[in-house]
């Protein structure tokens with residue numbers, strides 16, 4: 001019988017509920033418990049794929065090709081497990097399914113209503129994760145904040161599960177923010193009290209309250225929350241802002257949350273094995289040295305947009321015991337200021353993206369990396385940028401472009417995939433999910449991976465146009481990875497350059513704190529060499 005941990009949020013959104021849910025999963029998994037995680041997103045979009053990063057941060061892609069909420073990225077990184085499309089449920093999916101059933105006649109004779117039809121469909125999807133994963137404990141996070149109109153059916157479904165499966169096999173965790181008054185430095189518990197009251201009004205009494213705070217809390221605060229919210233004092237857990245999110249499981253463990261959950265679920269007491277995790281956290285917090293990597297994007301004011309790329313850089317940094325200082329470079333500013341904006345970086349990453357804005361600036365970054373022998377990693381659009389820049393500057397293909405940006409370009413070096421030509425609907429129709437890629441031996445990419453065939457996740461409509469491969473190849477562009485069994489180029493690299501590699505897929509989605517991605521390791525290793533060389537030559541002068 002699977003047990004469930006339901007996580008809700010109160011007071012404000014973006015309080016770190018996703019990291020909290022992922023951390024709970026981590027501390028349970030560290031006790032040898034098998035876990036899975038699911039996010040319930042109350043918006044009407046069927047998936048996160050149609051939303052701008054301004055709305056929603058990064059769109060995370062699962063192995064099976066679902067475009068999901070970025071919290072799934074946290075989940076995968078924290079539990080070191082691949083999740084599937086079942087792990088992200090939206091209102092859009094639930095309503096589409098119920099309305100399709102209604103049209104089929106599955107409910108003939110009945111009035112179709114939010115309770116029970118919508119709530120039943122939500123519960124079916126929660127149980128589906130339990131069934132598909134076979135996990136002993138499934139953690140379910142509800143997006144948004146308690147009291148949001150859109151979240152009501154989800155909260156109601158989770159309430160019903162209390163009577164469906166009984167209280168021994170489920171528990172409710174409520175994550176709130178404790179604001180602090182600047183003048184007195186005093187923490188205020190009232191918003192938490194209100195949000196718990198609201199949750200109780202919907203029939204849910206939390207078993208645990210996690211209090212996000214920006215400084216350590218006194219026991220008095222915990223006692224007060226315990227009294228007003230009717231939760232054991234030991235179950236009021238302070239989550240003081242951490243230096244790195246990977247510290248949160250350690251903070252929870254320290255506060256005894258792991259043992260309390262095990263006790264509540266009547267699971268045997270077990271000592272968690274968090275040694276490896278602790279080592280990674282230690283290295284992230286206290287690296288031996290630092291390195292600067294330029295990340296060139298158009299959403300620099302919005303760090304969430306490149307969440308997995310940022311994390312993949314940190315993971316690789318931890319492997320080398322190096323702290324990665326990410327220099328966020330706004331691509332639109334690059335054409336005028338490349339020297340200045342990219343000064344001092346030992347590596348450059350151009351991540352994925354859509355739309356023309358910032359594209360020319362990203363090409364300036366690629367040219368800068370190519371001409372100055374700065375290690376470079378291009379991801380998806382980053383590959384397309386590198387290829388277009390190379391085509392124009394080195395292969396003499398004047399006006400070369402991607403047809404995404406110039407439908408009438410004389411040299412469409414990047415073009416729609418053939419199967420994309422018939423696609424008219426935008427939602428869920430890109431080339432999505434994992435495909436096998438065969439590495440070409442002797443290349444930098446093959447060296448980095450140390451494998452013949454790898455599987456990587458995609459999310460794009462455009463691809464390198466093979467008609468242009470010959471002029472590009474003859475000038476020094478190397479195909480280092482091909483779609484297994486086909487001649488689609490998935491990885492390119494530059495011959496006469498220390499390390500300039502780009503992928504049509506998104507390697508960042510598979511990087512884990514304990515298993516950094518080989519290509520990010522490759523980039524950092526080249527960047528470190530460059531930094532060492534620069535230090536040595538500066539010392540010699």
Ligand code: GLN
Nearest residue numbers: 352353380381460461462
């Ligand atoms: N816009 C490009 C395409 O659709 C790249 C997509 C991406 O970077 N994820 O092919």
